[in-house]
């Protein structure tokens with residue numbers, strides 16, 4: 001059953017999710033002005049699936065049930081599916097100019113499906129069945145699932161088992177006949193609060209001494225003992241200002257990250273997907289990261305599309321659109337953005353079937369994709385800021401633009417003064433210019449910059465993590481052989 | 491004539507596909523347009539793509555005539571003409 005955006009929002013109200021922000025428990029987090037934009041962002045993944053103009057990307061037939069499901073719950077069955085995933089993410093980025101949060105779950109599903117299959121093959125465990133049953137439920141109910149990988153990690157120089165406080169990595173605290181009790185936390189969790197369930201995975205490859213930390217499982221977001229502390233974003237309290245609209249830049253949509261705490265949470269056996277088979281932790285991480293590095297070749301491109309459009313409008317509103325360097329900068333932004341898309345499509349087109357049957361991306365190309373993502377959005381932002389001019393960060397508030405307070409010698413109000421001095425080209429009203437400047441601010445250094453900039457840097461792994469993979473997959477020996485053959489070296 | 495309509499997913503359309511469809515539909519009121527469904531047989535299938543890849547899936551639908559595809563605003567007129575022609579052929 002496909003839910004509508006409204007039904008999704010209503011489904012969240014039925015949950016007893018524990019959320020804390022600014023030192024307080026937030027009971028009605030669904031309608032909280034700081035949180036709601038991120039919920040709207042997920043809701044649009046439901047609404048687009050209902051729209052015939054987008055359904056071809058947003059929905060797909062499940063290989064598990066034969067039913068039409070939201071693509072965010074799908075196991076990729078072909079390279080076309082992998083490409084369609086990237087296209088869907090671009091679309092969602094275009095419609096929200098923010099992080100729509102649902103891809104971490106999708107990437108976890110695909111990594112978990114193939115890894116549990118291989119664990120079972122080696123150890124005779126039943127994790128794959130557990131996972132497939134779980135995913136069928138997710139698909140049938142059209143749920144949002146957070147993919148929770150990153151642990152707080154404490155001292156980065158120490159292994160999980162060597163940490164002073166074991167809670168800095170999620171671990172099994174107690175083994176029971178009917179399940180396990182887990183303790184610890186996951187940081188930076190995208191969309192955690194407005195997910196129905198979480199899939200928890202280890203954050204890195206593990207050794208034998210880290211056995212208790214090699215654990216993967218699913219649990220409902222309102223499970224007993226689970227709670228979240230909401231992550232601050234740049235300019236977040238602007239959303240609390242009365243009547244805030246223009247100053248938000250993007251009033252409707254936004255992203256969300258949280259600290260997720262596991263305060264001795266019981267996980268029944270049927271939701272466990274890895275329990276001590278430490279030699280598979282690395283495989284799971286590598287696969288999840290691979291899919292997620294592909295994801296950014298879609299979502300960040302869609303957001304980039306909006307930023308390029310905003311920069312082009314800013315140029316028009318400033319009256320500078322005919323300048324050749326402005327045109328060239330827009331070309332450069334487009335070139336960078338489409339290069340990212342090329343990477344997303346390329347690693348999908350070169351994908352291959354796993355032993356379990358679902359498709360995975362080409363890992364080398366997915367890592368190249370993400371490495372470029374750690375750079376190009378920053379350059380796109382730099383060019384957008386160049387084109388926009390300083391007004392995007394120095395403009396008075398929307399309250400000033402609307403103020404009736406008389407301040408001028410001839411009785412001019414603050415609003416009149418702002419409208420006089422911030423008028424640009426006759427092609428736009430001052431308010432339109434204000435709006436586009438605030439949108440650029442929002443994406444370049446406001447709330448959406450969390451997703452467009454810093455998430456581009458660290459999300460799915462910091463740049464060095466990709467370089468290690470590129471080194472591993474890059475086939476330097478093969479390249480040396482090519483050079484030797486041409487140079488006549490035996 | 492019963493015409494099933496299928497849009498591509500719209501990841502980066504180069505024109506307003508919905509507007510193009512409305513323009514075609516509004517001018518051809520003899521034709522019974524509907525969003526394509528799998529278990530419904532159509533006389534005609536119209537696939538509206540947003541770019542030359544025109545990647546919308548349509549093999550799952552059944553239609554008597556060969557599928558008509560468009561992926562550019564400039565196709566609107568020729569699509570209208572072709573649909574009109576096929577509609578009048580059906581009437582004969």
Ligand SMILES: Cc1cc2nc3c(=O)[nH]c(=O)nc-3n(C[C@H](O)[C@H](O)[C@H](O)COP(=O)(O)OP(=O)(O)OC[C@H]3O[C@@H](n4cnc5c(N)ncnc54)[C@H](O)[C@@H]3O)c2cc1C
Nearest residue numbers: 104148149150156188189190454455458459460461462464
């Ligand atoms: C906006 C945002 C959203 C995110 N969403 C999710 C999510 O939904 N799910 C999820 O699981 N994760 C998520 N992440 C987490 C992301 O995967 C991590 O940020 C990333 O793996 C880096 O970890 P870290 O932030 O702890 O940085 P650190 O690990 O502290 O890295 C900081 C720097 O130190 C270097 N470094 C760290 N350890 C070592 C070492 N041992 N040796 C050498 N150098 C080292 C790194 O290369 C990097 O340069 C998100 C992150 C962001 C910013």
